[in-house]
Amino acid sequence: MFARTKRAVAQYERIQRWSQATGKPGMNTLAREASALFQMPEKPPLWESLTPEQLATLGDPERPLLGKVVTPYDPDYETARQLFNQAFQKYPQLIVYCECADDVRRCLEFAHQHSLRVTCRSGGHSTAGYSANNGGMIIDVSQIRYCVVDEGQKRARVGAGTPLDLLNAVLDGYGLHVPGGGCGDVAVAGHMMGGGYGFTSREYGMNCDALRGATVMLADGRIVHASAKEHTELFWALRGGTGNNFGVLLELEYELYHLREVWGFGIQWSIDQAPEALQQLQEHYTKEGASDRLGYLAVVMSQPGKHGRPPKQVLVMRGMYHGEESEGRKELAPLLKTGHLAISKRGTYRYLNDSLVADIPELPPNSPYLANQMAGYVGRKLRRDEWASAIEYFKTSPVFRVKNGNEEQNMSLTFILIEPYGGAINRVPPHDTAFVHRDVYMDFSWISMWLEESQRAEAQKWLTGFVQPAKPLLNGQSYQNYPYPETPDYAQRYWSSNLDKLEKIRRHYDPKDFFHFPQSVPMP
Ligand SMILES: Cc1cc2nc3c(=O)[nH]c(=O)nc-3n(C[C@H](O)[C@H](O)[C@H](O)COP(=O)(O)OP(=O)(O)OC[C@H]3O[C@@H](n4cnc5c(N)ncnc54)[C@H](O)[C@@H]3O)c2cc1C
Structure with a gap:
């Protein structure tokens, strides 16, 4: 048995012992409370059919993830399920901190297998709480954070979960810049796909205007690269079409500007x-x-x-x-x-x-x-x-x-x-x-x-x-x-005369509406 699984089992047993000794609710109780809130009465929660170690390894103890799986059994669950804006309280069954593309693929496989709703999260700053869900899985990419600069070409490859503050810190060292928002904890994936406005946008445009390429994992696990040369329609849609619509964004490539x-x-x-x-x-x-x-x-x-x-x-x-x-x-x-x-x-x-x-x-x-x-x-x-x-x-x-x-x-x-x-x-x-x-x-x-x-x-x-x-x-x-x-006509308000084209692109890249959420790009 792998060390990670052993740790998960040991932790679970420790919590149970503590719960019995103190009379305080253990993680099973928390799990039950969460399950009552899942609003999915037709579907029994996963822990009725899977053991804690199966959950912690996404059903395959022989193939542990590089990242970490948090379930309601874990003491970290309370913190892990929170978004930046705590006005939104959601109770997912699984939060997976992915560290690489393969972790993301494992999440998608598991979600398909168990018909779980999937929500991506990078910086967790959605003003409507759209990077969490009740009863499903959170694919958290906050550990996929890096910024690799090609100074000569004035380009940077940036991990989807990179917070703006980290991005700015790296670019400052080169006297280079990409426009983006004022809050350092906002991450590039959600920010770019919604536009991305900052102090320098009047000079350099929205954050999405500096995008030159993007690597995306589609619902079926395929990885595609979108740019002005390949998957051009997806490239168009990612720049303003908002997150959780087309696939899991893994990496962004930006053009950079001189700014000392x-x-x-x-x-x-x-x-x-x-x-x-x-x-x-x-x-x-x-x-x-x-x-x-x-x-x-x-x-x-x-x-x-x-x-x-x-x-x-x-x-x-x-x-x-x-x-x-x-x-x-x-x-x-x-x-x-x-x-x-x-x-x-x-x-x-x-x-x-x-x-x-x-x-x-x-x-x-x-x-x-x-x-x-x-x-x-x-x-x-x-x-x-x-x-x-x-x-x-x-x-x-x-x-x-x-x-x-x-x-x-x-x-x-x-x-x-x-x-x-x-x-x-x-x-x-x-x-x-x-x-x-x-x-x-x-x-x-x-x-x-x-x-x-x-x-x-x-x-x-x-x-x-x-x-x-x-x-x-x-x-x-x-x-x-x-x-x-609660914006009833959100699609018209967000995309206006671009809506028809966006709907068709979504239909092409997410034909089964796998990444559905309350304000998805509608399906035609
Ligand atoms: C305090 C605060 C300050 C802000 N300041 C600014 C500002 O100055 N300028 C500005 O333009 N905006 C600003 N925003 C808004 C912010 O840009 C958006 O909320 C943005 O979508 C947040 O991105 P995120 O990755 O941090 O959030 P998340 O909540 O993680 O993601 C936002 C959306 O994208 C999806 N998503 C996340 N990661 C991925 C991924 N890897 N693949 C596919 N989908 C994904 C999520 O499911 C969600 O629907 C601010 C928000 C807050 C709360």
């Missing part, structure tokens, strides 16, 4: 100045006006109210200019007539990417991340009164009393997040990739967080209450990397 240092800045306005500043930003710092070298986020948010004071609502702009500080300041000069320059520092992309938004949101230490997010696109110029209507709604944000260290604070954990488009994003024609949103001014999303279950209903009420006031401002499309579970 940038100037980072932060500007702040009072909430009363926000409508005018937002109108000015849209007019001169999105599709028209500002140089592509300027990238930023604008966030309407609240700073914690200390000593019994209410939270302070503000508009902040955090961004980077790829060039000299003096040139950057010139670009921003009209904004600095009303806004206050609160941050000014120079550094590498990675350093500024981490530090510019480190205080958004400003939560007490060790707080769980519990949030819901809805999103839309602004497709026309908004009048000042329209911006004012959004700000008026923001002012209705719930206020929570929160313990932060030794102090009680008043906090509003709501945000309007604006990500400006234009530049390189909009230069790609909408039908060149599955990412269709190429003619908009900005992504407009709103986020509502909470820290305790008792605050959730109020946070959710604010989130959904924004749908009506936001509707006239938005163009009916949404960014597919910010999915929201």
